Amino acid sequence: MKNLKTSLLFLCITLLSISCSNDNVEEVTTPQSNQNLMTLNKKITFQTYSQNPTYNTKRITYYSNNVVIGDTIFNNLNQWTSRYIKITNGNIETTQQLDTSGQIITQQEITFDNQGRIISRRTNFPQNVITVSFEYNTDNTITVKATNTMDATVSIVATFYKNSDGLIYKKISPNGIGVPGTTEETLQFDGLKPTSFTIASQSSVINFDYYSNPMPLNLLKTTNQLNNSVLSALTLTVLATNGNFYYKRNNFSNSSGTTTYQTDFNINNYIEYYKSTSLSNTNNNSSIIESFYYYN
Structure with a gap:
């Protein structure tokens, strides 16, 4: 239970x-x-x-x-x-x-912020002392940091990268404690539609399927809203499962x-x-x- x-x-x-x-x-990121x-x-x-x-x-x-x-x-x-x-x-x-x-x-x-972009997230405060912040850099990257409000220590959670359409398409994050190096994850697109997901250290590719039904105009998310969903969840695949196309889960x-x-x-x-x-x-x-x- x-x-x-x-x-x-x-x-x-x-x-x-x-x-x-x-x-x-903001203009939505699909012509439907x-x-x-x-x-x-x-x-x-x-x-x-x-x-x-x-x-x-x-x-x-x-x-x-x-x-x-x-x-x-x-x-x-x-x-x-x-x-x-x-x-x-x-x-x-x-x-x-x-x-x-x-x-x-x-x-x-x-x-x-005033542009509608997520800049911080706190969960279960005041018990949880960690604040997650999002910094938007001039090179089209977003740095995610975790700050312990008790001792002011800061750690890098991940760096996200935006493509020419302004959508987040790549995430690089440090490996776990005691494991050197980083993990790189990438989304591939067909136009504005995410089609697959890869992790550089693995050979497997996750392909995304969608229903042919176009999503109605008033359900479409702006670029900022799409990116916000990725950053809030710290997961690239959210752009496929909760984006501007009807994601299809296969049996x-x-x-x-x-x-x-x-x-x-x-x-x-x-x-x-x-x-x-x-x-x-x-x-x-x-x-x-x-x-x-x-x-x-």
């Missing part, structure tokens, strides 16, 4: 981090255009376990202008157990997880089990239904995630 709650928390914080918006006016625009108001997600129904949850996520503003998690008895809210104060966005008594369980604070099977995916679109190219089904070969347990999308 503890692992389940941790996974849900990570999912929400990640989702809210990469969905941050700003008032910066659509009419019949719709606005997402709510998404309801059910997660069920055939062998452990007491772990079943329901999550209702609320949106404003297609951006997450908060959500509520319910247990298998349909009793709400925690709630997430987003508070915006100038260039600072704070996401809090509250329990049923209104007490703060977790929180994350993200600060943007797969291994010795542990099988996972299948389904995504349905409406006539205006908005997602209206998503489902993933995982079946374990060990105990025949099925884990199903279903999301229903509601627009106006």
Whole structure:
């Protein structure tokens, strides 16, 4: 149960981090255009376990202008157990997880500059004394630093590189403690669409697949918003999975089990239904995630 709650928390914080918006006016990084625009108001997600129904949850996520503003998690008895809210104060966005008594369980604070670029991130303060900062250099690189606010020590987390389109495409980060050298990760593009991901020290290539449906105009993220999502998550692949093209997760099977995916679109190219089904070969347990999308 503890692992389940941790996974849900990570999912929400990640989702809210990469969905941050700003008032910066900027051209989106894809030429797609659509009419019949719709606005997402709510998404309801059910997660069920055939062998452990007491772990079943329901999550209702609320949106404003297609951006997450908060959500509520319910247990298998349909009793709400925690709630997430987003508070915006100038260039600072704070996401809090509250329990049923209104007490703060977790929180994350993200600060943007006047161009709408992320410049710092703090999580679970004041308990967590680490502040992550982002410095924008004149050579189209971004240096990520971690500062311990207790002793003012600073360490380099990574350096990100932008391409000629202004999108982050490369990350170089120090190896772990006691391991000399660095790790270089790179995205490859077809125009503005990320197509694959490579790590210099490895021979494998991760290819990205997408649905053919064009993403509606009012869902497209600006260059700054796309880069913000990468920097906040410190992961290049976010540009593919949460970018300006509908990422397609492919079915797969291994010795542990099988996972299948389904995504349905409406006539205006908005997602209206998503489902993933995982079946374990060990105990025949099925884990199903279903999301229903509601627009106006």
